[in-house]
Amino acid sequence: MGMTIAEKILAKKSGQAKVGPGDLVTVEVDTVILFDNNFMPSQWRDILKLKDKERVIVVLDHRVPAATQASAAAHRTARQFVEKFGIPRFHDVGYKQGISHQLVADHGYALPGTVLLCSDSHTCSAGVFNCVARGVGGPDMVFAATRGETWFRVGETVRYQLEGRLPTAVTMKDAFLQIAGQYGDHATMNVEYGGMGIANLSINARKTLTTMSAELSAEFATFEPDEVMLEWVRGRNPAPFEPVYPDKDAGYAAVRTVDLSKLEPLVAFPDTVVENSRPVAEAAGTAIDQAFVGSCANGTLDDLELVAKVLEGRQVSSKVRFIVTPASQNVYRAAARSGIISTLVEAGAVVTPATCGACGGGHMGVLGPNETCITATTRNFKGRMGDPSARIFMGSPATVAASAIRGVITDPREFLH
Amino acid sequence: MKFTARVWKFGDNINTDLILPIQAFYLTPQEQTRFVFHANRPGWVDLVKTGDIIVGGKNFGMGSSRPAARSLKNLGLGCLIAHSINGLFFRNCVNFAFPAMECRGVFDAFSEGDIAEVDFDGCTVRNVTTGKTLPAIGLPPKLLDLLKAGGIYPLLERDGLIGPRSQNKT
Numbered sequence: 377m378g379m380t381i382a383e384k385i386l387a388k389k390s391g392q393a394k395v396g397p398g399d400l401v402t403v404e405v406d407t408v409i410l411f412d413n414n415f416m417p418s419q420w421r422d423i424l425k426l427k428d429k430e431r432v433i434v435v436l437d438h439r440v441p442a443a444t445q446a447s448a449a450a451h452r453t454a455r456q457f458v459e460k461f462g463i464p465r466f467h468d469v470g471y472k473q474g475i476s477h478q479l480v481a482d483h484g485y486a487l488p489g490t491v492l493l494c495s496d497s498h499t500c501s502a503g504v505f506n507c508v509a510r511g512v513g514g515p516d517m518v519f520a521a522t523r524g525e526t527w528f529r530v531g532e533t534v535r536y537q538l539e540g541r542l543p544t545a546v547t548m549k550d551a552f553l554q555i556a557g558q559y560g561d562h563a564t565m566n567v568e569y570g571g572m573g574i575a576n577l578s579i580n581a582r583k584t585l586t587t588m589s590a591e592l593s594a595e596f597a598t599f600e601p602d603e604v605m606l607e608w609v610r611g612r613n614p615a616p617f618e619p620v621y622p623d624k625d626a627g628y629a630a631v632r633t634v635d636l637s638k639l640e641p642l643v644a645f646p647d648t649v650v651e652n653s654r655p656v657a658e659a660a661g662t663a664i665d666q667a668f669v670g671s672c673a674n675g676t677l678d679d680l681e682l683v684a685k686v687l688e689g690r691q692v693s694s695k696v697r698f699i700v701t702p703a704s705q706n707v708y709r710a711a712a713r714s715g716i717i718s719t720l721v722e723a724g725a726v727v728t729p730a731t732c733g734a735c736g737g738g739h740m741g742v743l744g745p746n747e748t749c750i751t752a753t754t755r756n757f758k759g760r761m762g763d764p765s766a767r768i769f770m771g772s773p774a775t776v777a778a779s780a781i782r783g784v785i786t787d788p789r790e791f792l793h
Numbered sequence: 794m795k796f797t798a799r800v801w802k803f804g805d806n807i808n809t810d811l812i813l814p815i816q817a818f819y820l821t822p823q824e825q826t827r828f829v830f831h832a833n834r835p836g837w838v839d840l841v842k843t844g845d846i847i848v849g850g851k852n853f854g855m856g857s858s859r860p861a862a863r864s865l866k867n868l869g870l871g872c873l874i875a876h877s878i879n880g881l882f883f884r885n886c887v888n889f890a891f892p893a894m895e896c897r898g899v900f901d902a903f904s905e906g907d908i909a910e911v912d913f914d915g916c917t918v919r920n921v922t923t924g925k926t927l928p929a930i931g932l933p934p935k936l937l938d939l940l941k942a943g944g945i946y947p948l949l950e951r952d953g954l955i956g957p958r959s960q961n962k963t
C-alpha cells in the first residue's frame with residue numbers, strides 16, 4: 377500500500393523508505409517559528425546554542441503592540457534573542473508585523489514537502505502549502521531550535537475530496553463548520569484535502585480550512601499541490617522545493633466527499649467548535665454586543681474584502697462593537713490601497729493593527745461578563761475571548777458582518793446575492 | 794512507574810483554556826495552578842491532594858499549545874488517564890514530565906472518588922475500589938524514557954543547549 381502526503385513527507389524527513397500509522401518517527405525540522413508567547417517570563421528558557429539560525433523565524437504576534445508589562449518583557453527578550461544569534465527573519469512590531477500563520481503565507485515560508493514547527497496550535501495552517509506543519513509545545517520548540525529535529529507519532533489519514541463551487545455568501549469557514557459538525561474531531565489523525573473543487577478556491581480560502589483543522593484536533597492538515605499554490609510559493613520564496621503528491625494506492629482511514637455547492641452559512645454555538653454547527657437561521661435574532669473578524673483563519677485580504685462588500689453603503693448597529701483585525705500589516709496595506717479599509721471605518725467598524733488581539737482574549741476586544749459575541753476566528757471556547765460567562769458564536773466573516781449591521785445574528789444572504 | 798490514588802473525573806473535550814485560562818498567562822507557573830478548571834469547576838484546586846489522579850473522557854486537553862500540562866503537574870497531580878488524549882497536549886505531558894496514558898473505556902470504569910492503580914510500565918489501569926482492571930495504551934519506550942528523565946528541559950540543560958532553570962521558571 378502507498379503513502380498519504382503526510383506519510384511521504386515524514387518518511388523522507390526521517391530517512392526511511394516507508395512510514396505508516398502507529399510509527400514513532402524522528403524527523404528533521406526545516407522551519408522553526410518562535411513567537412512572543414515563547415518568550416514570556418513564565419515560559420522562556422535561555423537558548424545557548426542554535427542548530428541553524430537560517431531555519432529560525434521570530435514573530436511577535438499574540439499581543440502587539442505590547443498589551444501588558446509582561447508582554448513587553450517577552451518582546452524585549454525576543455529582540456535580545458534575535459540580536460544575539462543574528463536571526464535574519466524577524467517580524468517585530470511595525471512594517472513586518474503579523475500573525476505567524478499569515479506571515480508564512482505572505483512570505484512563502486512554508487515550502488512544499490517540508491516540515492514546519494511552531495508552538496501555536498494553528499500551525500497546521502501552513503499545510504495549505506503541502507507541508508507537514510504542526511503546533512507543538514514550548515519545550516518542543518526549544519528542542520527543535522537547538523537540535524534541529526523533533527518526534528511525531530504517525531496517525532491515520534482522512535481524505536476530503538472537495539467538489540463543486542461555493543454559493544454566494546458561503547465561505548470555506550462554512551465548509552469547515554460542515555465538516556466539524558458532521559464528522560467531529562479527528563484526534564490522532566491527519567486530514568488531507570484534494571479534489572476537483574480546489575481549483576475554484578483561492579489560497580486564502582484554502583488556508584481557512586487548513587487553519588481551522590486545528591479545531592478537528594488533526595495532527596497534520598495537508599493540501600494536494602496544484603499550480604496555483606506552487607506559483608504562490610515560487611513568487612514569494614526563491615528556495616528550491618519538491619512538492620509531494622499522495623500515492624495512488626495510499627491507505628486512508630476514510631475518503632469523504634464535500635460538495636461545496638450544497639453548503640449554506642453555518643454558525644458554531646458557544647463553548648465548543650466540533651459537533652456544534654447549525655444553520656445560521658437557528659441563531660438568527662440573537663442580540664450581540666460585539667462582532668469580530670480577524671485571526672489566522674479569517675484575517676486575509678479575501679475576508680476583509682467580503683466584509684467590505686457586506687458593509688458597503690451600510691452602518692454598523694449602534695449596539696455593536698465591530699472589530700476587524702487584519703492578519704498582517706501586509707494584508708492591512710493591501711486593504712488600505714484598495715479602499716477596503718475606508719469602507720470598513722466609514723461603516724463604523726474599528727480596524728486594529730495586525731495581531732491575534734481579541735481572538736485569544738489578550739487585548740483589543742476582550743469580552744465582559746454575560747456579553748454575546750459573534751466571531752470569525754478559530755475558537756469559541758468558554759472564556760476564550762474574555763469573561764467565562766460571555767457567549768461566543770462563530771461564523772464566517774460574511775455572517776459576522778451581516779450580524780454587525782443588524783445587531784442580531786443574521787444570515788449574510790440578506791446582503792449578498 | 795506506578796501511581797495509586799483517588800480519582801477526579803472530567804468528561805470529553807476538556808480544553809486547555811479551562812486548564813490554563815488567559816487571565817493566568819502572565820503569572821508564575823505556581824500561581825497559574827490556582828486557575829485550573831476555575832471556569833468549569835470553581836474551588837476544585839483546593840480539594841486536590843498531592844498524587845491525585847485525573848480520569849478523562851475523549852480528546853482530553855484539546856486546544857492550544859499553552860503549557861497546561863505543566864499546571865496539572867505543578868498542582869501536584871500524579872497522572873492523567875483518559876479515553877483519548879489530544880496529540881498536542883500529550884506532547885506537553887511528555888515534555889513537562891507529567892505522566893499521561895490513554896485507556897479506552899476508563900471514563901466509565903471509574904466513579905469519582907474511586908481509587909486507581911496505574912502502571913505505566915505494565916500498561917494497566919486498575920480500579921481498586923471495584924477490582925476491575927483495564928488494559929492501557931502504553932507510551933512508545935522512547936517517550937516513556939523521556940518522561941521518566943524529567944522531560945525535555947533537563948535533557949537540553951545537560952547537553953549545554955539551554956541555560957539553567959531559574960526561580961519561577963519552567
Ligand code: SF4
Binds near residue numbers: 438496670672673732
Ligand atoms: S489568531 Fe487566534 S488562533 Fe490564530 S494564532 Fe492568534 S490567538 Fe491563535
